[in-house]
Amino acid sequence: MKTQEQIEQWVRPNIRRLKPYSSARNEFSGEASVWLDANESPFNEPYNRYPDPLQWAVKHRLAKQRGVCPDQIFLGVGSDEAIDLLYRIFCEPGKSNAIAFTPTYGMYRVCADINGVEYREVPLQADFSLPVEALLRVADRESRLLFLCSPNNPTGNAFPEADIERLLTDFDGIVVIDEAYIDFSSHPSWLARLNEFPNLVVLQTFSKAWGSAGVRLGMAFASPLLIGYYNKVKYPYNISGPVQRYALDLLDRADEVCRWVEETLAERSRFVERLSTLPLVRRVYPSEANFVLVRVEDATALYNWLVEVGIVVRNRSSVTLCDDCLRITIGKADEMDSLWEALCRYNQNREK
Structure with a gap:
């Protein structure tokens, strides 16, 4: 099992020494009637x-819902901010490397390239x-980071618990399990085992099941030590006040979100x-997500016709692997019906 001391040693020395912007x-924390401390307009x-720079109201609500502690949560501008900050915290440009399998979510590589970090694909x-x-x-x-998207994009499959546990145990670095599609999956979230693995980061998002891609709000769950480094490196007010208020409202609508998920799963079937x-x-490949990967005859011709x-x-x-x-x-039933009708027309034209 990894120790907190190991995690500290993996952090870039300049980040360990960093004095964050205050x-x-x-x-100040608490209540006041007159605010004259931040040069704001009245x-x-x-x-x-x-806004609250650490989004405590949202984190406390999320913590109750997800079964974690508030200090185990980082909120970012989409999951992409959480991914990018991991490179800044752990990877020295020109020296460190990150590992992932392929095919998977493309931002892991993009963030590596932006940060000057070698990206190794398997x-x-x-x-x-x-x-x-x-x-x-x-x-x-x-090697500092290992990215595992599960359920994976674009393949749609989730990976066995035993395989992921082996990587968490044997990889000497941070293991990032990206659960953007976990609400659609029959597999349990790794949040339930967060306290077992100090080197584990779990990513989730409001963009998929929670229907809020336009809001740009992602979550990283990890040990308080690791979240502390996230908070050192992030920009001071990375999540706006309107987005925080929106998130609190949406979290009150969890039952409605569950209905959306059920409808999506029924439509997928x-x-x-x-x-x-x-x-x-x-x-048609088995899917644990809100999409399906489909191998067809001449995908490019079909894609162009659909456009x-x-x-x-x-x-x-x-x-x-996705030729x-x-x-x-x-999508919704009417959208899928439109697609189905188009596919049938294309198939008829093809057989003439």
Whole structure:
């Protein structure tokens, strides 16, 4: 098991020494009737006031819902901020490296490139299973981050608990489990085991099941030590006041979100069943997410035809192991009916 001392040693020396910016709102907590500490305008309430830099109201609400402590939560501008800050905290440019499998979410590599960090990729196995031994073999003393998207984008599958536990135990660095699609999965979240692994970071988001991609609010869950480094490195007011208020309101609507998820899962099952009857479909991969990966005959031709009739899906043909694959998000019933009708028309035209 990794220790807190090991985690500290993996942090970049300049980050360990960093004295973070202290805002006016960092230096005062409590209630007041007159606010004259932050050079704010007294006009245009409530937008004239700086937001809580650590978003405590949202974190306390989230903590109760997710079964963690408030000091185990970081809130970022989407999951992308949480990913980028991990590179800044742990990876020295030109020296450290990060590891991930491919295909997976593209921002892991983009953030590595932005931060001048070597990015090592290991292909998934042909059945999209996790290449545990290969991931461990490419690691060395300078490996700081290991990204595991589960359920994975674009393949849609989640990985066995035993495989992930092996990586958490044997990888000498931070293991990041990206659970952007966990609400659609039959697999349990790793949040329940957060306290077992000091080197574990779990990412979640309001963008998918919670229907709030436009709000840009992501979550990282980790040990208080690791969250403390997140808070040292982040910009002082990274989450705006309106977004914090929106999040509190949305968290009160958890039952409604559960209904959205149930509707999406039912629609996914209906769509997958339909696809199995379509001759142009070669394979529909099992999905634990709100999308399905579908291998078809000539994905690029089908993609272009769908665009012409006003339907946009994602062509993943250029991605490792995804030749002639389209990734199709599960929408509402009428949207999926429109797609199905278009697919049937395309198939009829193809058979003429």
